[in-house]
Amino acid sequence: MAEVVAQRLKTAILDGQLPPGTPLRLAQISERLGVSVMPVRDALRQLEAERLVEIRPRRGAVVTDLSIEDAEETYAVRVALEALAARHATERLTDADLDEIREAFGRMTDAQRSGDLRAFIDADHVFHHRLYQASQRDRLIRNISELVDRSRRYAPITYRAWQPLDAGIAAHRPILEAIEARDPILVERLTFEHMSAAATRLVSALQVEASDRARTLRRRRDGAHAHR
Numbered sequence: 001m002a003e004v005v006a007q008r009l010k011t012a013i014l015d016g017q018l019p020p021g022t023p024l025r026l027a028q029i030s031e032r033l034g035v036s037v038m039p040v041r042d043a044l045r046q047l048e049a050e051r052l053v054e055i056r057p058r059r060g061a062v063v064t065d066l067s068i069e070d071a072e073e074t075y076a077v078r079v080a081l082e083a084l085a086a087r088h089a090t091e092r093l094t095d096a097d098l099d100e101i102r103e104a105f106g107r108m109t110d111a112q113r114s115g116d117l118r119a120f121i122d123a124d125h126v127f128h129h130r131l132y133q134a135s136q137r138d139r140l141i142r143n144i145s146e147l148v149d150r151s152r153r154y155a156p157i158t159y160r161a162w163q164p165l166d167a168g169i170a171a172h173r174p175i176l177e178a179i180e181a182r183d184p185i186l187v188e189r190l191t192f193e194h195m196s197a198a199a200t201r202l203v204s205a206l207q208v209e210a211s212d213r214a215r216t217l218r219r220r221r222d223g224a225h226a227h228r
Contacts, residue, residue, distance in 0.1 A: 001039040002042035002043045003043075004039075005033060006047055008033065009029070009053075010052060013047070013153065016153070019063065020066055021062055023060060024060065024063065026040050026044075066206060068206045068210065071154055074147055074150055075151070078144065078147045078195055079195040081140060081143055081144050082192075084140065085141065085144060086131060086132065086175075086184075086190075087188035088137055089131050089132055089133070089135040090131075090134075090179060090182060090183065091184045094134070097130065097131075097133075097134040101131055101176065101179060104124075104126040104130060105127055107119065107122075107123035108124060109169060111123055112169050115165065120165050121159060124168070127172065129145075129148075131179065157202055157205045158201060158205075160205065171197070175187065
């Protein structure tokens with residue numbers, strides 16, 4: 001039961017339904033999910049180990065903030081693994097694989113034209129996942145999937161710089177052309193550059209948000225001192 005509760009909460013956190021800083025009260029969660037308090041407590045400990053939840057003494061659990069350090073670590077590993085998977089995949093690519101990758105790119109193009117960010121994100125994930133699957137390296141694919149799952153919290157920030165979505169199409173078209181040319185070295189390099197650029201955008205955005213929060217807190221403190 002604790003595993004079920006943990007997965008429900010994890011999905012809500014990763015999809016943004018429970019934003020950073022949201023209090024996670026035992027009684028409310030247990031009532032909402034129809035379970036006792038004990039599996040909820042165990043689930044929160046599990047999510048704390050995954051750095052999705054922070055349990056504060058005498059204050060309860062909250063959803064953790066989006067961390068610059070976690071983003072840097074996660075994307076550093078993703079960049080390396082996804083570039084490797086892209087090379088192996090291009091070496092083994094079948095015509096059926098290529099058709100599915102082209103279809104995903106077509107869906108990205110349709111989403112770009114309609115300005116549908118959610119559809120663009122979904123098609124982007126399919127584009128890369130279908131490519132990596134062609135590598136037939138099961139452990140590598142599993143590791144990438146876990147990191148992509150962990151990165152879901154950052155997706156709105158990562159894609160914000162691609163509004164309108166023209167830049168997203170421009171970033172993926174060279175990768176598709178290299179895949180169609182069946183050039184594994186070029187696909188590896190372009191994937192590495194593409195993921196590195198995504199990491200840079202994300203970390204920069206998180207730094208700006210952290211700076212904005214710090215300024216807001218300073219203004220509040222200064223205002224409180226002024227009224228004393």
